[in-house]
Amino acid sequence: MAGRHINDHQVRLFMNNRRNAPVALAAAKAGFSTATGYRLLESGELPSQRQTLRGRRRPDPLAGIFDDIVVPMLEMAPGLRPIAIFEELRRRYPQTEFGSRRTLERRIRHWRALHGQDREVIFRQVHEPGRMGLSDFTCMNDLEVTIAGEALDHLLYHFRLPCGGFEHGHVILGGESFVALAEGLQNALWSAGGAPRLHRTDSLSAAFRNLDADTKADLTQRYDALCAHFGMEPTRNNTGIAHENGAIESAHAHIKAGVKDALLLRSTKDFANLADYRRFIDEVVTARNRRHGPGIDAERKFLQPLPDTRTTDYEEVLVSVTSSGGFTLRRVFYTVPSRLIGHRLRVRLYDDRLDVFIGGTKFMTLSRGRAGANGKHGHIVDYRHVIHSLRRKPMALLGLVYRDSLFPRDAFRLMFHHLLEVRGEREACRTTVELLAMAHERACEAELAQILTEDLAVHRLPCIHSLRARFCPDPADLPEVVVELVPLSIYDGLIEQGVAA
Secondary structure, rough: OOOOOOOOOHHHHHHHHOOOOOHHHHHHHHHHOOOHHHHHHHHOOOOHOOOOOOOOOOOOOOOOOOHHHHHHHHHHHHOOHHHHHHHHHHHHOOOOOOOOOHHHHHHHHHHHHHHOOOOOOOOOOOOOOEEEEEEEEEEEEHOOOOOOOOOOOOOEEEEEOOOOOOOEEEEEEEOOOHHHHHHHHHHHHHHOOEEOEEEEEOOOOHHHHOOHHHHHHHHHHHHHHHHHHHOOEEEEOOOOOOOHHHHHHHHHHHHHHHHHHHHHHHHHOOOOOOHHHHHHHHHHHHHHHHHHHHHHHHOOOOOOOOOOOOOOOOOOEEEEOOOOEEEEEEOEEEEEEHOOOOOOEEEEEEOOOEEEEEEOOEEEEEEEOOOOOOOOOOEEEOOOOOOOHHHHHHHHOOOOOHHHHHHOOOOHHHHHHHHHHHHOHHHHHHHHHHHHHHHHHOOOHHHHHHHHHHHHHOOOOOOOHHHHHHOOHHHHHOOOOOOOOOOOOOHHHHHHHHOOO
C-alpha cells in the first residue's frame, strides 16, 4: 500500500506466489506495487537485511543554524518552547528560510532525547481497597450552566475512592474553603457507606490564601480533627505537584465530560433553581458509579464504619446587627428583621447559606452572598425587613447603597427606572415604595410583578388606586356572608334514627 513500508512477511509471500504467477499478480497478492516486485527480484534482500539508511533528499534548512544558535539556547534555558525559538530565529534572521516549524520541533525533540535534562517520572500506584480517598475541586464555569437565566459561577467538589472507582460530586458556590471541603467530604463518606484509612487533598493553599498565621493554624487543626472524627489519616500532596493527586485529577476531565454530555442530551443548560442542578449532578455521578458497581461493592467491605453523627461542616461567627438593619460578614451585607438591631447573633457559615441563631435558638436561614471580584461589597437584602421604615422615608430609596438588591424581581427595578424618566425622582420613589409595600402586605409579589411587566411592555405607568382595589379591597366593599346555625336537637334526632335502624 502507498505510504507504508513492506515487511519480511510480504516479501516471502511475494516470492512464493512468484513461482506460479506473474510478477504483477504476485505483487498484488503481497500488497505492494508491480514496480516494488521487480525491485525485490533484483535485490534479493529482505527489508530487515538492509543496512543502508535513506539519505537526505533536499538541503538541510537548519544547517549551520541548529548547532550554532539553537543548541546554545536550549543549553541556557532548557525549558524554552520550540515555538519561542522559532519566532526568535525569524526575528533575528528575517531573510533566512528555516523550513517549517514542525521541522524545528522534531529536531529539538531529537536533541533533547540525546542531550536534554532528565524528566520527572510518574510512578503508577497499586491502590489497595479501603486504603485511600481523594478530594479535590474543579471549576465548572466552562460548561456555561445557568440558574433561571443567570450564569452560575461554581466549582465541583470531587471525591473518589481510586480502587473501586466510587465518586461523589457536590456543587460549591464559593471558592475552595474548609467549609466546602468538610461538607462535601462528609456527604461523600455517607454516600460511600464508610471511610478510608487515608484521606488526601492538595495543599489547601487556596483555602488558606490571604489568612494570617493563627487562622491558618486553626484551620489546619480543624481539618485534622475532621479526619480524626472519621478515623482517617490526613495527607497532602506537595504544592503545585498535581500528579501526586493524579488518581482524581485525571477523573476531573471524565466527570466533566459526562456532565457535558448529559447537558447536551437534556437540550438546555438552564435550571429552575440550584436544587434542580444539584439533583442533575447527583444523577450523572450515580450513573458513573453504576458502571463500577462490582468494584465499589467489593471495596465497601474494607471501609471503616462511620461514626454515629457528623462533625461540624461550618464556621461559627458572632456578628452585631447595626442601625442599618443588618450585619456585614465577609464583605457581604445581610438584612434581618429590624427588631434585632443592637443584638449580637451567632451565625453558622455554610457554603451556600447562613444559619442565624439568637443564643441557642435558630432564628432564620439566609442565602449566602459573595463579594464582588473587584473588592466591592455584596448585598443580600430582603425588602420585607426594611419596607416599614422605607415607607416612612421613601426618598431614601434614591441613593440607597443596596437599592438594586432591594428589588425582589426585575419588574420592580425596571418600573422604578421608568418612573424616574417619566415622573421624576420624588414620584418614582413614592410609587415604587408603595408597590413594594403592597407586595409584602398582600403577599402578591409574583402577580404584581406580572402586571408591572405588562405595563412596561406598553409603556404604561402603574395605577396605585386600581392596584389597591385589586389587592387591598376596602372591607366595606366586601360581601356580607350570613351563616344560619341550625339547632343542635337535629343531631339528636339523627342519632336516634341511627340506633333504631
